[in-house]
Amino acid sequence: MHRIFPHPKIPDPAHIKGVRTVATVEFAKGMLVLLAGVGAFSMRHKDIWGVAESFLEFFHVNPHHRFAGFFIDLVYRVSDIRLWKIAVVAAVYVVLRFIEAYGLWYIRPWAEWLAIASGSLYIPFEIADLLRRPDWIRLLVVAVNVGIVLYMLMLRLEAAKKRHAANI
Numbered sequence: 001m002h003r004i005f006p007h008p009k010i011p012d013p014a015h016i017k018g019v020r021t022v023a024t025v026e027f028a029k030g031m032l033v034l035l036a037g038v039g040a041f042s043m044r045h046k047d048i049w050g051v052a053e054s055f056l057e058f059f060h061v062n063p064h065h066r067f068a069g070f071f072i073d074l075v076y077r078v079s080d081i082r083l084w085k086i087a088v089v090a091a092v093y094v095v096l097r098f099i100e101a102y103g104l105w106y107i108r109p110w111a112e113w114l115a116i117a118s119g120s121l122y123i124p125f126e127i128a129d130l131l132r133r134p135d136w137i138r139l140l141v142v143a144v145n146v147g148i149v150l151y152m153l154m155l156r157l158e159a160a161k162k163r164h165a166a167n168i
Helices: 013-041 050-057 066-077 081-103 109-132 134-168
Strands: none
Touching: 013 066, 013 081, 013 134, 066 081, 109 134
């Protein structure tokens, strides 16, 4: 059977375990954005103020609290066009995460390169966000993504070194 992307022979179980762990993280990120996108998109044509009020009431949030003001401002700025734009960006992000997760799960070198490229794109924005509003969650996000990029880069460099040694 001919494969478009031949499966590399990787005898190292630690490599497989590490890459599949990253695949699981990427899949989880895609699922999180998918669920958030479906939730946001399902609110189109609904009484957005009623939904916002119910949300704040359910969580017993004081409407005069800073968080509530931020939330109400966000709800006020949401429009049908804006929801479509968010949905398109979320869909592209989710497809990219799922393709990357699939490739990583099956130990494809192209997916390791994709993880390096896509992860590297987000890191500057995540660091800027961390510097603007430092907290443990943002620090964790930066640390995980930097760790993933460095791990994938290490794997690709090791593979290149092995190919080079085999050609000598």
